[in-house]
Amino acid sequence: MVYLKELRLTADVILRILADQLMVAASFAVAMVIHLLWAYRGAADAALLGAYAKIYGENVVILMAITFLVFAASGFYTRGRAYQSRYKMLVVAQAVMLAYLIFGFAVFMLPLVDPPRSVLFASGFFTLVLTLASRAWVHYWDSVEARRKAKANPIPPLTADDRTILVIGGAGYIGSGLLPRLLERGYRVRLLDLLLFGKEPIAQVLHHPNLEIIQADFRQVDKVVEAMRGVDTVVH
Structure with a gap:
């Protein structure tokens, strides 16, 4: 209800x-x-x-x-x-x-x-x-x-000055609303998520050239270390 x-x-x-x-x-x-x-x-x-x-x-x-x-x-x-x-x-x-x-x-x-x-x-x-x-x-x-x-609207190649943001849990209820906004502003976004609910919540940005997806549990330390490389900001 x-x-x-x-x-x-x-x-x-x-x-x-x-x-x-x-x-x-x-x-x-x-x-x-x-x-x-x-x-x-x-x-x-x-x-x-x-x-x-x-x-x-x-x-x-x-x-x-x-x-x-x-x-x-x-x-x-x-x-x-x-x-x-x-x-x-x-x-x-x-x-x-x-x-x-x-x-x-x-x-x-x-x-x-x-x-x-x-x-x-x-x-x-x-x-x-x-x-x-x-x-x-x-x-x-x-x-x-x-x-x-x-x-139709390809994003130009990013330079070293562009920021990369790691979003942990970005395919969830809040994260799926945040991802499109970050991508629209030109950020390179790396998503770390176990995808328990599949990719449907982020289907609209799934093929975005600036989105990288790492399917893993954030409790896996080695995956978190891998996801952190080259990242400027973390959103958990």
Whole structure:
């Protein structure tokens, strides 16, 4: 629930919420249509279509509310540590499955017309595919854009007067925010980090020419000595 308290409705966050909710609503609608076509094989009349539309209208609002709360609590919109780690896709899959499990229990308890079980499974599958695919697509284009910017704005070779900064733990929650700022100011940055959460938190600067990464634990004295060579400043 800590991520719900940290939620701030900026324009970017609102767009991501709307995109997720649109995928949920579309998944549920497609699942209902597929069930209608499969169950009645083209014999649906206006009354049957109206009944399906009623089931959709009564349940989709509940589904969207549940998925929003579960997604927000899972750190989707506050970029929680687990959501930014190498296990991001697992966190997304877990959130989708949890949301549909809660939804299935809710529609069973509420005095509404329950959607068919096959609709729940199909809708959950479509939502899972769409949410995973959308995040994979965004990650891909962020990497492409980072490479394009690096090629379009190459940094001139550093001289002996330029400073080298060692950032210990630079792929963590604070360090991942510090690295881009140091690199933008022209510093040569050496990162010493065990990368427990993977390289996703620093994906936007991963291919920066002035970034050197040493994957090691700062408790390894030999690695710290190696990382300290030629360094002017240390940020722990």
